[in-house]
Amino acid sequence: MNDAGYIFAGYFSTFAILATYAGWVIRRKRGLSRLLRPEDQ
Amino acid sequence: MTISPSSASTSSRTVRILGWLTAISLALTAVMALVISPRDVNMGDSVRLLYLHVPTAWLAMYVSFGITTLASVLYLWKRTRSRFWDLTAGASAEIGVLFLGLTLLIGSIWGRITWGVWWTWDARLTTTAVLFVLYVGYLAVRKVPAAPEVQSRRAAIVAVAAFLDVPIVHFSVEWWRTLHQDATVLSDRRLLDPQIGGTMAWTLFLGVVAFTLLYCWLMAHRFRLAWLEDRLADRAMQVAIDERRAEAGVGAGGTKKAGVS
Numbered sequence: 001m002n003d004a005g006y007i008f009a010g011y012f013s014t015f016a017i018l019a020t021y022a023g024w025v026i027r028r029k030r031g032l033s034r035l036l037r038p039e040d041q
Numbered sequence: 042m043t044i045s046p047s048s049a050s051t052s053s054r055t056v057r058i059l060g061w062l063t064a065i066s067l068a069l070t071a072v073m074a075l076v077i078s079p080r081d082v083n084m085g086d087s088v089r090l091l092y093l094h095v096p097t098a099w100l101a102m103y104v105s106f107g108i109t110t111l112a113s114v115l116y117l118w119k120r121t122r123s124r125f126w127d128l129t130a131g132a133s134a135e136i137g138v139l140f141l142g143l144t145l146l147i148g149s150i151w152g153r154i155t156w157g158v159w160w161t162w163d164a165r166l167t168t169t170a171v172l173f174v175l176y177v178g179y180l181a182v183r184k185v186p187a188a189p190e191v192q193s194r195r196a197a198i199v200a201v202a203a204f205l206d207v208p209i210v211h212f213s214v215e216w217w218r219t220l221h222q223d224a225t226v227l228s229d230r231r232l233l234d235p236q237i238g239g240t241m242a243w244t245l246f247l248g249v250v251a252f253t254l255l256y257c258w259l260m261a262h263r264f265r266l267a268w269l270e271d272r273l274a275d276r277a278m279q280v281a282i283d284e285r286r287a288e289a290g291v292g293a294g295g296t297k298k299a300g301v302s
Contacts, residue, residue, distance in 0.1 A: 002086045003154045010090045010150045011071060014097075014143055018255070021139055025262045032269040036276065 056261045063258045066251035073244040081241070087154040090147050092244050096252035098144040098169075102207050104256055105137025106176065110204040113197035127193040128271060130200055131183055132263040136256060138176045145173060156220060164213040165221035172210055175203040189274075 001007065074092035081088035112130035115121040148166070149159045160166065183196045214223050 001089075004086070006150050006154050007075070007086060007089050010093065010147050011075065013146060014093050015067075015071075017139070017143060017146075022259060022262070025259070025266055029262060029266040029269060032266065032273055036269060036272055 056258065059254065059258045059261070063251065063254040066247065066254055070244070070248045070251045073240075073247055078240050078244045084155065087151055088241070090151045090154075092248045094144060094147040094151060095245060096248040097140045097147065099249055100252050100256050101137045101140035101144055102172070102210060104253065105133045105140060106172075106204055106207060108133040109137060109176075109179075109200050113200040116193060116197045117201070124189075124193075124271065127197065128264060128267040130197065131180075132260055132267050134176055134179055134200065136259050136263060138173065138180060140252075140256075141169070141173050141176065145169060161220060163220045164217035165210065165219050168206060168210040168213045172203070172206045175206055179203055 070092060074089050078089065078092070080086050084091075109130045112126040112133065116123070116126040116130065145166075148169075152161065152166075153159050179196065179199045182199045183192065185192065185195070187195065213219060214221055
């Protein structure tokens with residue numbers, strides 16, 4: 001494969017950024033769920 | 042319209058299944074794009090980046106920002122005004138900004154391979170960068186302190202105005218002479234005669250499906266987060282009001298308690 005470095009960098013950065021964002025959303029969501037009483041959610 | 046706690050929950054079986062379907066389809070897209078799909082006659086192996094570039098652009102511009110605009114219009118319309126639409130608009134815009142950032146990043150890498158530069162002030166690239174800045178601005182406007190209704194109305198107006206750039210981005214390759222290639226599928230000339238076929242078309246289609254599933258999964262979680270943030274802000278406000286009332290010696294009904302000066 002030509003330009004493999006650029007292509008793999010593109011794929012790696014895309015999936016890394018998406019995974020980081022998804023992880024941030026889920027962690028923050030779980031943190032806030034713990035702060036609120038179930039009836040307030 | 043009001044949201045019930047159950048509608049804002051993301052612990053459902055459906056969301057978990059959606060998560061697994063998203064992971065599987067993304068993995069399949071990566072295998073198809075990097076291993077099975079052939080090289081392009083003109084672009085060579087750099088075509089493999091387009092299986093990410095096109096779906097992220099589609100998701101950002103048409104799906105995410107489209108839903109943000111629709112939700113904002115529904116918020117601005119008095120008959121349908123509800124916190125639900127405001128939270129939906131904000132959640133979708135944030136995901137859209139993420140996808141559009143990825144579109145610019147992957148496009149930049151593709152440009153480095155094909156044109157020899159990371160960036161050029163081409164009409165399509167410039168209008169897309171403007172769109173990115175507009176929606177980052179929209180997210181910033183959502184954070185400007187104000188009464189909740191004022192904040193939401195202000196943000197909704199900005200969202201509708203920002204969407205005006207989407208058709209400009211879409212038609213930029215037809216209105217101006219650009220380095221960027223014409224639409225492969227989404228144009229009146231190409232819709233019935235797409236410039237892609239066989240395994241490459243199926244890989245692109247799978248990429249669009251995988252990223253659309255990812256958008257739905259992220260929206261379910263991001264909306265739930267926005268809902269919890271909203272609930273927490275409401276509770277903090279209620280606690281502050283109760284504290285002020287207690288300091289002033291006013292009961293819950295607004296009557297001053299006897300013996301308290």
